[in-house]
Each structure stands twice: as C-alpha cells, then as structure tokens.
Amino acid sequence: MNFFLDIPPATFWNNPSGSNALMIRLALALLIGIAAIFVLLKAPTNYRRPIVGVVTFLSGAFYVMLYLWPVAISRNKGIDAPRNPVEGVAFWLDDAVPVVANFTSIVTAFLLGLGVYSLLRVHGRKVMRKETDWVFSVVLLSSMVLMVFAGYGDWYSRLDPIKAPALELRENWGPINYLRDVLFEGMLQQMDAAMFSLIAFYILSAAYRAFRVRTIEATILLAAAFIVMFSFMGSVEAAWGHMVNPSGNIDNFSNNFTLTEVAKWIRGSIQKPAIRGIDFGVGIGALAMGLRLWLSLDRTGGKS
Amino acid sequence: MSTKPRSEMSLGEKMQSVPKPILYLVLVLLTSLPLFKELNVPNKPNEASEDFYATVMAVPEGSTILIQSDWTGSTRGESGGEFESLMRILMRRKIKFAVYAAGDPQAPQVVKDSISRVNDERKLSGQPGYKQWDDWISLGNLPNAEAANQAIANNVQTAFPGRKAIPSTGGSPQDVFDSPVLKGHTKLSDFPLLVVVTASNTATIAIERYAGKVKMAQMVTGVMGPETLNYYPKQVVGLVVGLKGVYDIETLMEGGINTADPHTIKDDNGKFQGKSVEGFPGELNKGKATRYYPTLHFAFALLIIAVLIGNIGMFLAKKEAGK
Numbered sequence: 001m002n003f004f005l006d007i008p009p010a011t012f013w014n015n016p017s018g019s020n021a022l023m024i025r026l027a028l029a030l031l032i033g034i035a036a037i038f039v040l041l042k043a044p045t046n047y048r049r050p051i052v053g054v055v056t057f058l059s060g061a062f063y064v065m066l067y068l069w070p071v072a073i074s075r076n077k078g079i080d081a082p083r084n085p086v087e088g089v090a091f092w093l094d095d096a097v098p099v100v101a102n103f104t105s106i107v108t109a110f111l112l113g114l115g116v117y118s119l120l121r122v123h124g125r126k127v128m129r130k131e132t133d134w135v136f137s138v139v140l141l142s143s144m145v146l147m148v149f150a151g152y153g154d155w156y157s158r159l160d161p162i163k164a165p166a167l168e169l170r171e172n173w174g175p176i177n178y179l180r181d182v183l184f185e186g187m188l189q190q191m192d193a194a195m196f197s198l199i200a201f202y203i204l205s206a207a208y209r210a211f212r213v214r215t216i217e218a219t220i221l222l223a224a225a226f227i228v229m230f231s232f233m234g235s236v237e238a239a240w241g242h243m244v245n246p247s248g249n250i251d252n253f254s255n256n257f258t259l260t261e262v263a264k265w266i267r268g269s270i271q272k273p274a275i276r277g278i279d280f281g282v283g284i285g286a287l288a289m290g291l292r293l294w295l296s297l298d299r300t301g302g303k304s
Numbered sequence: 305m306s307t308k309p310r311s312e313m314s315l316g317e318k319m320q321s322v323p324k325p326i327l328y329l330v331l332v333l334l335t336s337l338p339l340f341k342e343l344n345v346p347n348k349p350n351e352a353s354e355d356f357y358a359t360v361m362a363v364p365e366g367s368t369i370l371i372q373s374d375w376t377g378s379t380r381g382e383s384g385g386e387f388e389s390l391m392r393i394l395m396r397r398k399i400k401f402a403v404y405a406a407g408d409p410q411a412p413q414v415v416k417d418s419i420s421r422v423n424d425e426r427k428l429s430g431q432p433g434y435k436q437w438d439d440w441i442s443l444g445n446l447p448n449a450e451a452a453n454q455a456i457a458n459n460v461q462t463a464f465p466g467r468k469a470i471p472s473t474g475g476s477p478q479d480v481f482d483s484p485v486l487k488g489h490t491k492l493s494d495f496p497l498l499v500v501v502t503a504s505n506t507a508t509i510a511i512e513r514y515a516g517k518v519k520m521a522q523m524v525t526g527v528m529g530p531e532t533l534n535y536y537p538k539q540v541v542g543l544v545v546g547l548k549g550v551y552d553i554e555t556l557m558e559g560g561i562n563t564a565d566p567h568t569i570k571d572d573n574g575k576f577q578g579k580s581v582e583g584f585p586g587e588l589n590k591g592k593a594t595r596y597y598p599t600l601h602f603a604f605a606l607l608i609i610a611v612l613i614g615n616i617g618m619f620l621a622k623k624e625a626g627k
Contacts, residue, residue, distance in 0.1 A: 066454075094458065097454060097458040097459070097462075098455045100455075101448075102465070104450075104451035105446055105447050105448055105451065158470075159470075161476050164474070165436075165437075165470060165471075165472050168420070168435065170420070185417050188377065189376065189414065190377065193378060193380050193381070196378040197381075200335070204607055205328075207607055207610065207611050208322070208327060208611060208613070211614065211615075213615055222615075229604045229607070229608060232546075232600070232604060233604055234345040234347040234348070234597070234601070235601065237346075237348060238348065241348070250564055267530075271530055272534055276534055279534070
C-alpha cells in the first residue's frame with residue numbers, strides 16, 4: 001500500500017509508506033486532532049482563550065526556536081546522529097520545518113474552502129430571496145461553477161499517461177482545454193489586467209488636481225518626481241544626456257549631471273535611506289505586534 | 305476648486321479644472337495609439353538590469369535554476385514581459401528551470417500559459433520547444449510565502465513532498481525529483497541561481513528567507529522597485545524593475561553588454577575595464593516591453609503636462625486674484 005510518499009531519510013516526522021509505524025502515527029494524529037476539536041468545542045468560553053493562547057504560543061515558539069537555537073553545520077541527514085541534547089534539538093527542529101510548513105499550507109488552504117463556502121452562502125441566499133441585484137449573484141455563482149468545471153476538466157485530461165505529454169502543444173487540445181483557456185486566460189486574466197489598468201485614470205486625475213507646489217516640501221517632491229519620471233523616458237534621458245555630456249565620456253565631470261546619474265543619486269542617496277528608515281520603523285512595529293499576538297497580550301475581544 | 309460656470313472662469317481657474325472626461329479621453333488616446341505602430345525609443349539600460357542580464361547569462365548551460373513566480377494577469381504588462389524575456393534567455397541557453405509560486409494560487413497556471421506562448425514563438429521560428437519534465441518542471445503553489453520559503457531554504461526536496469509529473473515520453477506520474485531537471489537537487493545551494501518574478505511583497509519575504517543561501521536575482525513591478533532596490537546589489541545580485549527594466553533586458557538581448565565599467569580600477573592608459581556579455585542579435589528579442597514602452601512614455605508625458613498645467617493655472621489664478 002503506497003498511498004503516501006516515501007521521503008528519505010526517515011526522521012521523527014516520517015516513516016516508510018505503508019509501514020505499521022506510519023499507520024499508527026496517522027491514527028494517533030487523527031485521534032488527537034478529533035479530540036482537540038472536541039475539547040475546543042466543549043470547553044467553557046472562558047477556557048477557550050487560554051487554549052488558543054497556548055496553541056499560538058507553541059506555534060510561535062517553533063519559529064523563534066528555529067531562529068535562535070544553534071544550527072548544526074553540514075549535517076548529513078539520516079546518517080549523522082546528534083552528539084548532545086543541544087544538537088538533538090537542532091536536528092529535531094531541522095526535520096520539523098517542512099512538516100510545520102505543510103501544517104501552515106493546509107491551514108492556509110482552508111481559507112480557500114472558507115471563501116467558497118462564504119460566497120455560496122451569501123450569494124445563494126441573495127438568489128433564493130431575489131434580493132436587489134440578484135442577477136449579478138447568479139452570474140458570479142455560475143461563473144465560479146463553470147471555471148471549477150473547466151479547471152478540473154483540463155487538469156483531469158492532463159493526467160492521462162499517454163495523452164498528457166502531447167497536450168503541451170495547442171494543436172492537440174480538446175474542447176475542455178480550449179474552454180479552460182478561454183475562461184482563464186481569455187477572460188479572467190484579461191479582466192484582471194483591465195481592472196488594474198484603471199489605476200492609471202485615478203493617478204492622472206489625482207495628480208492633476210492635488211499635486212500643487214504650495215510649499216517648499218511639495219516643490220522638492222515635485223522636482224524629484226519629475227526627474228525620476230524623466231529618467232524612465234528613454235528619449236528624454238538620451239536628449240538630456242547628449243546636452244550635458246555630448247561626448248558620452250564617463251570620465252567627464254559633466255557626466256554627473258546626466259539624467260541617469262541624477263536619478264541614480266536621488267534613488268541611492270535619498271530614496272533608499274528614507275525607505276530603510278520607514279522599513280526599520282515598520283519592522284519594530286511588527287515585532288511589537290508579533291510579541292503581543294504570540295504572548296496573547298492583546299486583550300481586545302474574545303471575552304464572554 | 306471653483307464652482308463657477310466654466311464661461312465665468314478665469315484662465316487660471318479653467319486650467320485647474322479640466323473636466324475628467326477630457327483628461328481620460330486624452331489618456332486613452334495617448335496610451336492606445338502607440339500600440340498600433342512600433343516605435344523605437346532610445347534606451348540606456350540601468351546597472352541593475354545589466355547585472356541581472358549578466359547574472360542569467362553567466363549560469364552554465366544545461367544547469368537548473370529555481371524560479372519563484374508570483375504574478376498574474378493584473379500585472380502582466382510588467383511581470384508578463386519580465387517572465388517571457390527570462391524564458392527566452394533560458395530556453396536559448398538551454399538552462400533548465402523548476403518554477404513554483406508562493407503568493408497566488410493562479411500563478412502556476414499563468415506561468416504555464418506564458419511558457420506555452422514562448423514555446424509557440426520558438427516553434428514558429430523553427431526552434432525546438434521546451435518540454436515539461438525534460439527541460440522544466442512546475443512545482444505548483446505553496447499557499448503561505450513565509451512558511452514555504454522557510455521550508456525551501458531548509459530543504460528543497462522535502463518542501464515539495466509528493467509532487468509528481470508525467471515524463472515527456474508518457475507513462476505513469478513520477479516524482480519530480482527524479483526528472484532530469486531536479487535530479488540531485490536537494491538544497492538551495494545546489495541551484496546556481498534563484499530568480500523571483502513577483503508583483504508583491506514576496507520579493508522581500510524571499511530575501512528574508514533565502515539571502516546568503518543562494519545567489520538571487522529578482523524581477524519586480526515598478527511599485528515594488530523602490531522597496532527591492534534596498535537589497536541590490538548585496539542580497540539581490542541583479543534587479544529588473546517594471547516595464548523600463550524589461551525594456552532594458554530586451555535591449556540587452558539584442559545588443560548585449562559592451563560598456564566601460566566605472567566601478568573598476570583604470571588601466572595604464574587611463575581606461576576603465578570593459579563589461580562584456582554577448583546578446584542574441586537577429587533573434588526575436590522584442591517582446592511586450594518594446595510594444596508597451598512608448599505607451600508608458602506618453603503616459604508619463606501626459607502626467608507631467610497635466611501637473612504642470614494645474615500648477616500654472618494655480619499661479620495664474622493667484623495672480624488674477626491679487627489684482
């Protein structure tokens with residue numbers, strides 16, 4: 001029985017596919033999972049917060065330990081044995097990384113299911129009750145169903161061990177592959193691009209109406225913005241460069257005043273330090289917020 | 305903003321209140337018209353783009369690189385051009401690649417469609433296509449960038465457990481790590497290069513998790529450029545930013561790099577050492593950027609003119625009010 005992939009070398013987190021040890025661990029994991037959900041559901045409301053707090057702390061502690069614990073250098077997985085408890089923990093953490101990543105992937109993937117459930121619930125109710133604009137909900141739900149059908153159909157057609165390689169070429173496609181292509185590439189991606197391109201209209205309108213040189217700061221900002229924009233315009237860049245340094249010799253002092261060099265100076269000497277400063281502040285804020293979440297110090301909500 | 309009827313407005317007020325429909329119409333015309341005619345705009349590739357091109361061109365032929373692709377149709381003007389130009393270089397140099405996504409579930413399909421387009425292009429010019437399994441592998445999507453990147457940094461093989469693909473000759477699906485693309489690759493350091501093509505902050509997440517473990521180059525959108533520029537040239541050895549960056553790459557693919565490098569020490573004749581990387585002259589190097597760059601040009605020009613008109617209008621209105 002090879003339902004599961006063998007991932008050599010064997011560690012605390014895996015066992016050979018089909019082995020009894022693996023089956024026992026799977027059964028245990030299933031039982032623990034069901035018990036955990038049952039306990040969480042049955043726990044009194046005032047106990048839920050500590051339970052969530054403990055799980056959050058343990059989850060966060062893993063990555064904190066991974067970051068702080070000494071790492072075994074040049075470890076030969078499956079061959080090297082830990083020489084002391086510190087190295088033992090390092091090996092255990094090292095082996096657990098893909099497992100924890102899979103945990104987070106699965107939990108994140110649940111969001112997709114939650115999204116589908118939420119869409120069906122909200123728009124299904126709208127259609128059933130014929131609320132305002134219910135027709136749009138019909139379009140949305142039918143589009144979703146059609147896309148799922150075409151997507152899975154295309155995927156299924158590519159599982160055929162004989163036909164699959166040929167499907168890399170468009171001329172070998174069947175109706176389901178074309179349907180997927182029209183819906184996904186021909187419609188969804190194009191509409192995505194069209195929606196995003198609308199930003200150009202907002203930017204133009206906002207810049208025209210709001211970008212006024214009323215203060216010195218605004219004037220400096222406008223000048224810097226113009227120089228950077230000009231530096232993205234090849235023809236302006238070339239004309240300016242020819243004007244200040246006609247020979248094109250990079251040894252000339254005037255080369256420092258070409259649009260390329262001026263824009264580079266703005267980016268390197270003004271923009272970069274400013275962004276680094278902002279990033280540093282954001283990083284400290286994120287650290288403080290992370291600590292509050294990890295240690296369950298956030299007291300808002302969740303009380304009965 | 306003045307609420308007077310337009311006929312009673314002064315010139316300054318009129319200049320500050322050009323109706324939105326007129327602005328939008330001019331924008332539509334200026335950005336659409338260049339798409340109908342190919343315009344050759346002069347270009348001087350910037351250092352970050354040159355370093356990106358030189359880095360990809362330095363990857364040994366036949367080796368495998370890793371690509372993280374986190375873009376979809378919404379940024380295809382920039383990211384689509386970036387990815388396709390990267391594909392053209394890799395395919396011409398016979399460099400294999402494994403591609404995965406960590407930012408958007410749509411990304412793996414978008415990548416497959418993009419590779420398919422470049423393959424069609426090669427077929428039309430009589431070149432062999434790139435085959436899945438033999439030349440490239442899709443590792444799919446990992447839905448949490450932080451955890452996924454951490455797992456990949458730890459061990460590439462265990463980060464993608466159970467990924468299977470059908471060999472190009474057919475038959476039952478096999479583990480992708482048995483394919484010619486990924487055989488023998490377990491650690492990040494087994495790959496000579498990792499390229500991140502992204503439209504989001506997965507650029508910085510990748511830097512946080514991978515820096516120092518693999519040589520990394522990135523292709524990001526104009527919006528992500530300033531943020532990512534912080535990490536160039538240390539953590540990110542080559543950087544392509546936005547449509548101008550893709551235009552740089554397409555320019556370099558045509559002409560290569562053959563310039564004096566001002567960062568070198570001058571020789572006895574007082575000359576800087578040369579930077580030289582060959583291009584692919586005469587091949588199909590012009591892609592999305594060559595088509596879209598004039599549009600960006602006109603859009604910037606319109607934006608600058610609009611801001612200037614608004615400001616001149618403001619000064620005129622102030623002057624008229626002071627009379």
